[in-house]
Amino acid sequence: MENFDVVVIGGGPGGYVAAIRAAQLGKKTALIEKEHLGGICLNWGCIPTKALLKSAELYQKMKHAEEFGISASNIEFDITKIVARSRDVSTKLVGGIKALLKKNKVTVIEGTAKLEGPGQILVNDKDKISAKNIIIATGARARNLPGFEANGKNIWNYRQALVPDNVPKSMIIVGSGAIGIEFASFYNALGSDVTVLEAADRILPVEDSEISAMAKKAFEAKGIKFKIGVKLEGQKSSAKGVSVTFDYNGKRESLESEILLMAVGIVGNVENIGLEKTKVIIEKGHIVANSMMQTAESGIFAIGDVAGAPWLAHKASHEGIIAAEFIAGKKPHAITKTNIPGCTYSSPQIASVGLTEEAAKAAGYQMKIGRFPFYANGKALILGDSDGLIKTIFDAKTGELLGAHMIGAEVTELIGGYVVAKEMEGTELDLMNTIFPHPTLSEMMHESVLQAYGKQIHI
Template sequence: MAAQVFDVVVIGAGPGGYVAAIRAAQLGKKVAVVERENLGGICLNWGCIPTKALLRSAEVFHLMERAKEFGLSADKIGYDIDAVVKRSRGVAKQLSGGVGHLLKKNKVTVIMGEAKLAGAGKVAVKTDRGSDELQAKSIIVATGARARELPGLEADGKRVWTYRHALQPPHMPKKLLVIGSGAIGIEFASFFNTLGADTTVVEVMDRVLPVEDAEISAFAKKSFVKQGMKIMEKAMVKQLDRSADKVIAHVELGGKVEKLEFDTVISAVGIVGNVEGLGLEDAGVKIDRTHVITDEFCRTGVDGLYAIGDIAGAPWLAHKASHEGVMVAELIAGKHAHPIKPGSIAGCTYCHPQVASVGLTEAKAKEAGYDIKVGRFPFIGNGKAIALGEAEGMVKTVFDAKTGELLGAHMVGAEVTELIQGYIVGRQLETTEEDLMHTVFPHPTLSEMMHESVLDAYGRAIHF
């Protein structure tokens, strides 16, 4: 069978791959995308989107339990875990179908199968029907990542889960252990804890949400503990003894090993890139700890071969992958492409309370040698937060004292994952503290706290 010829072949249809394919098609390129499982990738089918649907159910349940505070009555409050999961899967299915529609609308050829590089400008695809050969001047690898599995702590889908099992839980945990307190671990801990599971989180670093600003981590931890979670920091799960209905975890803390009993364990100890079986090494691509080494334009060093998204390394975020997809498509089309500044990519965690941040933490800014000014504003000082019944939280801003540059912004509290974009836009436009101070924020909104935090850094906060 003759090879099918394209301008661009994209391997992987996650938030990096499908966006790259659409943008390349918009720029007049003939494009094919190869996907082995689901259009939309992990993010849309088994990650970002379905977890947010679950967390929304937990949030509504939590609010129903607080009905009395709002002058409302809600009796016999309960939940049906199967129905909660069904809604989540429905949301994912709807969006996955939407991706298929967008690819079709942009005349992108979709091939379901497993791809492998087969020499310069060639991709071999194993499909249900046999095998196809594709040819293209430009190939974009966007195969994403999967859950890291530690020896002895591997998931079995019964009592020990990865995020994937947790999205379609075979049972509702009563006593839950979550290993790892990054975004994935803490979101599932938050979800199951809100629905009544007795939840313990074990974190090997010295604090939960270790990539966040230390003050934000401490605030979030206090809130988690108040909600009934047990947090074990500087701790390590050494071994899991499994039986039909329980797991005994050997947890090392302060040099001592404690045996703790749970009915469910979720392992959320990071991710590894999907680099196997693609023929990357044979093509001359350099791989470091399951991630492809690229330059700032996602070029692999092999002519016409690019790698974007999770496979190309941190930060492992869908919005970073999508942006890289657009950048590479524009580069291929001869446009002037702008490399991504990692410091301008926000991280959002949808636990309760939410956490969001962009740029340098206070500690990292000091480490980098900046003379800094730091501002803070608490949710309790904001009218909208009190009216919403969400008075727990904080907005923190870090500025360069010499230039007024916004070095970083860090938030914990209700809806901060939506608020953070104000500071992202500010950083993109190279805003100074003066610009932010002179901006008129609408009242009553949560965004006013962003203004007050800036004012506080310069001793000018009004409501605190």
Template sequence: MAEAYDVAVIGGGPGGYVAAIRAAQLGLKTVVIEREHLGGICLNWGCIPTKALLRTAEVLRLAQHGAEFGIKAEGLSFDLGKIVARSRAVANKLASGVAYLLKKHKVTVIDGTARLKAKGVVAVAGKDGKPLADVEAKHIIIATGARARVLPGLEPDGKLVWTYKEAMVPPSLPKSLLVVGSGAIGIEFASFYNALGVKVTVVEIVDKILPFEDDEISALARKSFEKQGMTIHTGAKVDMLEKGKDSVKATLALKDGKTQIAEFDRVIVAAGIVGNVENIRLEELGIKTDRTHIVVDEFSRTSAAGVYAIGDVAGPPWLAHKASHEGIICVEKIAGRNPHPLNVRNIPGCTYSHPQVASIGITEAMAKKDGREIKVGRFPYQGNGKAIALGEPEGLVKTIFDAKTGELLGAHMVGAEVTELIQGFGVAKTLETTEAELMETVFPHPTLSETMLESVFDAYGRVIHI
């Protein structure tokens, strides 16, 4: 007989395992079914190991500029094998931590591949494909995540054309690299490899890099990346890849209508994702999908009673912290609590390149398109004492307010540690803060966070330090 649970979670990523833990905290008997890695792509092959790689790039960059700080650092070199090994060790340590947390909360974990067998029943198969168990559950949460989008003609082969997985464990360092796509993933890899001395070219099909960021922030980030030596083509695409023995010849269709042929050692394709919706039997249970993502309501309920979907498989924004928060909201609704539905405009987005980029809420262009009357504030890092002391004078904090109500509509940042600073604006938006509360808040000195306050001051004609 199938073992019965209150909640069955399909997928143990940042959405799935968090949902499972919260369900257990609420007294619900819970099981997680994971086919590969607890922690999901984010922990094992995404957010965490890439940040470990980018930390190496940061340390190297600081060492290379040691003379500016009065430190002699001569004959610098690096060990690629150790860089990769450290990244993998960080990921493995955190993956074991997830297993511990699930055990601590008495969540059952089954290693296997799940599919919906019938209403309230999940069939689990082992790695050999043979039936392993049936699981009965009053509530089933699908948290199967997503995978890299494959573009025709740019299919990854694991050797010359990489996905994020191969890009994180390179056996050797390429001399030249083509990055297709300039979202957070593409730009982070471009930044890492550029810091290690690789000649990096980025191709983006839309007319700016980091397409979801504010235009002004995107332009400043591009200027910095190009200053560091990257070649960036926007409004461009890769028409064709011709693979050689140990290199790739790419035909690039550029914005001006011209064609450029260039040779690269390796190619990273970072052109979006597709949801993992295959072989779950969604259609048989009447669960609607839209362009490989499961359609859900504000509490993650699908079109089938008792079935929910969270995280990347449930649509944008494709962020680990969105998945985790969705999981908590979903489970609290199941448990009869009264959670607030997720407001996607209150979800911060971060890119851990050099310089870092972070944002929350709507951009200036979006606000104008909505017909809002707005006030916009800007404050450059070069006016901040802590930024100057850190040797990080390049950066900008931009805030957007509703001119009539003072509501904080959006905040957009580029510069050192903005991925940490952005949460200050996240709290402000959740609390529905206006410019008045922000200007009455005392920010410590000297800190980078003072740029946030000065940006608010600037929006209202009160800026002090510029």
């Protein structure tokens, strides 16, 4: 039986990063992965969805090439080639992960893992290995609603939505979180008649309500339809498609479409890994872990989606580093969850970090709020993307940046600037005294801060 200092179960963005960092710190490390290195994120999530969205964005840009003085006719797309490109991007990155693991001398074991108790792991139901420390990074899967389970034909989850054989003429999407909105944006751009059903009282419910409202208006202008405050009742599938019935504003309604896409969240992969033989605590389908990612069982850690919200790849990777460094006797900083950015790669993009205006108000803060619109920025006009807003929220007493919320072109790239400011406990003076390059979209970050304090120049 081979012995390791650290064994990581799951090779997603949390697991492979944890394995690499543990190995870098001198620990004999193994990584067990049953399917794909890179996990859901790289193979069926973050990476391929963004590749699809980039193709859709380019298609739309080419259709409006006349606005840039360029003539283009007979603009068409090939969904097979779009999908193939997205898969190719994922494949290249998987190869890169394999090389990194080899470079760092991580032992990669293909197969399933099951805990046989603290420090004991059964691989592929036959081979035993031992580990002083175990990091569980088994991720999560799409949540199924009873009666609305994906069948791969006319009821899809994200996996089927990533590899379509053709673009459906119509689509109902249940859920308006990041996944639902990204697929709504993609299929709408390629010509599908898309309707989004949302149970909450607004779309993108975790975002600032002002940004949420702007997003709904922008998506509706592109032809996406929304029904908010919906309570699902049932569905009937046929050879032609799906009919969905639901309660909407107290009335029973039904919609028909070729495809029903379910995007209603995820469930942690906590089953069939032997947790019942440990002291690990599971709550609401996720493993309970402390700020150093330790579970209730000594020597067992949990990171990423299986350890709870927010379900984001970058959060998983950071947790992997925390766990590895803690195991190695270092003193890593715990994550401040309000400093974790969230991004939606739709068109327009949405990005945020920190407290929303509603949350800051509920927490009792007196606020100074700044706003700057895209239409007043030179680079946005150059790009032909003049719709959008950057909103910043400050503590009126201390000047601390409490939150930043954006909608518009490339805001998923811009948000990193505010994330750095929040992590460094920056104030309005730090941001005001920062010189942003011209002409760039990032200048709006400066102007939004200035506007919060009545010092704006360009609006």
